Amino acid sequence: MTHGWPGSVAEFVDVIDELAEPQDGETPAFHVVVPSLPGYGYSDKPAEEGWGTERIAAAWVQLMRRLGYDRFLAHGGDWGGPITIALGxxxxxxxxxxxxxxxxxxxxLSFDVLDETERQWVEHTRAFERNRLAYAKVMATSPQTIGYSLVDSxxxxxxxxLEKFFEWSDTVDSPFETISRDRFLDNVTLYWLTATGASAARISLESHQSLDPCLRVTVPAALTTYPHDIEKHPRSWAEERFRHIVRWRAPEAGGHFPALEMPGEFVRDLREGLVGVLAASGRIL
Known part of the structure; x- marks a missing residue:
C-alpha cells in the first residue's frame, strides 16, 4: 500500500488490522506491507537524483522480494497512484x-466519448490544475527552498x-469533521520529527507530470474515484490505460484521503476490489 503527499504511513494505521485480521473470520485477509516513500518518515532521504515514481516502483519489487513475496497485489493513491500504475x-x-x-x-483523449457527469469531472480536474496547483509547482521547481521552512517551522x-487536508477532504468547514485530529497530528508529526519536509517535497521535482503516457496496465485492475478527490478520471478515458478493469467504482462520498475519512468504506472497497483482481487472475482465496 503506497501513500502520497502530504500523507504518510499514518494514513493506513486505522485500516491495517481490519485488512490483516478482519473481525469476520469468513472475510478475506491479507498480509499488509506499508512502506514509507523515499524521503518520507523513517525512510532514507535520497542522496542522489532520480528517485521518481518508476524507480520507487522498482524498489518496491525489490523490497517485496526481500520480504519473501515474489508475487503481490498493489494499492496506491496520490503519488501512490502512478507508482502503482508503474508496478502494474x-x-x-x-x-x-x-x-x-x-x-x-x-x-x-477526446471529449466526444464523455457524458455530462464525466465532462464535469474533467472540468473539475482542470480547474484544480489551473487554480490550486501552486504548491506542486513550488515543490516541483524549488523543493529545497520551501523545504527550509518545512523543517525549520x-x-x-x-x-x-493542513491546507491540503482542508481543501481535499469531503467536508464542509473542517477536515476534522471526518478525520481524527490525533491521526492528522500523527501524520504531521512524522514529517516534523524526522525533518523530512524538504526530502518529501523532492518527489514533485522528480516526478511531476512524468507518468509515461505509453504506460498500459494489462494486469487486472480495480479502480475507484471518490467524488471530492482533486483529480477525477472518466472510465472511458481510464480504459485507454487500464486494459483489464475488473471493478470500477464512483462512490457518493469521500475525498482524497479515504483511509482517514471513511476507513470502513475504504477497507470494504479495497477488499472487494482485490478479491475481484484475484478472481480475474485465476487465484482463489
Missing part, C-alpha cells in the same frame, strides 16, 4: 493486479499540510 505495467510477472484511487488516464509545516 513494468512488473506484470511480480504484480498480480492493482487497486488505485488515482486512475490516471493518458493525455490527449512547525507552524509552517502544519499550515502547508
Amino acid at each position: 505495467d513494468r512488473f506484470p510477472a511480480q504484480v498480480i493486479g492493482i487497486h488505485t484511487t488515482t486512475p490516471i488516464a493518458p493525455p490527449g 512547525p507552524v509552517g509545516l502544519l499550515a502547508w499540510i
